[in-house]
Amino acid sequence: MSIPDPRTVARxxxxxxxxxxxxxxxxxxxxxxxxxxxxxxxxxxxxADVVLLCVPDREIAATxxxxxxxxxxLGHTSGATPxxxxxxxxxxxxxxxxxxxxxxxxxxxxxxAVAGTSPEALALAVELAESIGGRxxxxxxxxxxxxxxxxxxxxxxxxxxxxxxERVAAASGLPAGFRAxxxxxxxxxxxxxxxxxxxxxxxxxxxxxxxxxxxxxRDAIAxxxxxxxxxxxxxAERTRALARTEELxx
Ligand SMILES: NC(=O)c1ccc[n+]([C@@H]2O[C@H](COP(=O)([O-])OP(=O)(O)OC[C@H]3O[C@@H](n4cnc5c(N)ncnc54)[C@H](OP(=O)(O)O)[C@@H]3O)[C@@H](O)[C@H]2O)c1
Numbered sequence: 001m002s003i004p005d006p007r008t009v010a011r012x013x014x015x016x017x018x019x020x021x022x023x024x025x026x027x028x029x030x031x032x033x034x035x036x037x038x039x040x041x042x043x044x045x046x047x048a049d050v051v052l053l054c055v056p057d058r059e060i061a062a063t064x065x066x067x068x069x070x071x072x073x074l075g076h077t078s079g080a081t082p083x084x085x086x087x088x089x090x091x092x093x094x095x096x097x098x099x100x101x102x103x104x105x106x107x108x109x110x111x112x113a114v115a116g117t118s119p120e121a122l123a124l125a126v127e128l129a130e131s132i133g134g135r136x137x138x139x140x141x142x143x144x145x146x147x148x149x150x151x152x153x154x155x156x157x158x159x160x161x162x163x164x165x166e167r168v169a170a171a172s173g174l175p176a177g178f179r180a181x182x183x184x185x186x187x188x189x190x191x192x193x194x195x196x197x198x199x200x201x202x203x204x205x206x207x208x209x210x211x212x213x214x215x216x217x218r219d220a221i222a223x224x225x226x227x228x229x230x231x232x233x234x235x236a237e238r239t240r241a242l243a244r245t246e247e248l249x250x
Contacts, residue, residue, distance in 0.1 A: 009073075009124065013048035014038040015063060019098040020077050021054030023106040027132035028052075030104035049073065050124070053088065057081050064088050073124060080148045082141040083115045090116040090125040094134060095151060108133035113147060115139055161235075162186060164228050171224035199245060206239045 014025040014037040021038035029035040036046035038054060045051060045067060053076045055063050060076050064087030067074060076086065079093040095111040112134035116122030122138065129136035139147045162182065169178045192201035205213035214236060221232045 009049045009127075010034055011036070011046075011048040011050075012128075013046050013051045014054060015045055015051060015067070016040075016054035016056075016059075018054060018056075019100045019102070020094070022100070023098055023102040023104075024052060024054055024077065024132075026102075026104040027107050028128070031131040033131070047071075050075065050128070052077065052092075052128075061085075061087050073121065075125065075128075079113065079151060080144065082144055083117055084141050089118070089121040090114070092125050092129050092134070092136075093139075097155065105133065110134050112136045113139040113144075115141065115144075164225075164231060168221060168225050168228065172220060198242060202239070202242055204239075206236060207243045209243075 011034045012028050014021050014028070014035060017038040017040045025035050025038050036048060039045045047070060050073045051067055051071045053060055053063055053074065055076075057078045057080060060078060060081055064074050064076075068087060073090065074088040075090040075092060076083075076088045077092055077094065079095075081091070083089070083091050091114065093113040094107055095113065096106075098106065107129075110133070112129040114122060114125035114129055114136045115138065116125050126136045162179075165182055166179055169182070170176070189201060205211075205217070218229070218232060218236075221229050
């Protein structure tokens with residue numbers, strides 16, 4: 001089946017009535033497409049020019065398999081799943097976290113990793129991403145695992161680090177609710193990193209070369225939260241390396 005011209009795509013069926021599927025259906029409808037769905041498990045999927053799969057990664061290949069024969073163009077929204085071999089023609093992965101209550105503007109200004117099995121399929125992915133306010137950038141299947149790892153480090157591991165900070169604070173006897181004092185520190189650091197890059201954003205005793213202070217911190221971790229000592233040592237070492245570098249290339 002040939003790939004339709006992006007300008008001729010009018011009807012889009014969304015499959016998977018979850019966090020991404022509900023937001024994508026709202027956003028695509030607001031962009032002017034005739035949207036059907038999101039369709040749930042076992043529901044017949046309305047014929048369309050494009051079917052966008054917003055199902056869990058493990059369901060993509062099977063769902064694509066059942067829809068392939070009667071769908072001109074199939075896409076998924078997974079960050080980790082390659083396009084080749086998954087039964088789809090294109091992918092649009094929004095680089096943000098969806099909790100479930102997002103509206104039609106959920107994709108506005110959001111980076112969207114796009115990929116396609118052909119230049120035409122890629123053009124369609126770009127067109128769809130832009131139509132809902134996203135900022136598309138191409139990620140090839142070869143780049144995909146590294147791309148997804150980078151996103152996980154930036155987002156998931158940041159939460160893990162903040163959980164560790166809360167644990168050390170609580171174990172040291174600081175009051176419940178200390179998160180409210182850490183949060184502005186974290187927000188300011190993230191803003192500095194985003195605007196100026198990692199080296200310029202790095203402050204604190206390691207950046208200043210105050211190793212005696214770092215040793216005091218390490219003693220506190222060893223006393224109050226010894227399970228975090230290996231993490232502290234690893235991060236301290238990585239931070240020393242960062243402090244020694246020139247600014248990373250943009
Ligand atoms: N959430 C995020 O922050 C986020 C961000 C970017 C990309 N993504 C990607 O978006 C995709 C969907 O993730 P999600 O977070 O929206 O998942 P989700 O909230 O778990 O929703 C998945 C939906 O798909 C339905 N489903 C499962 N198998 C189906 C099938 N065979 N046919 C029709 N519907 C089916 C599920 O229904 P049941 O409840 O019946 O199983 C559920 O309603 C994934 O590829 C994910 O990697 C997610």
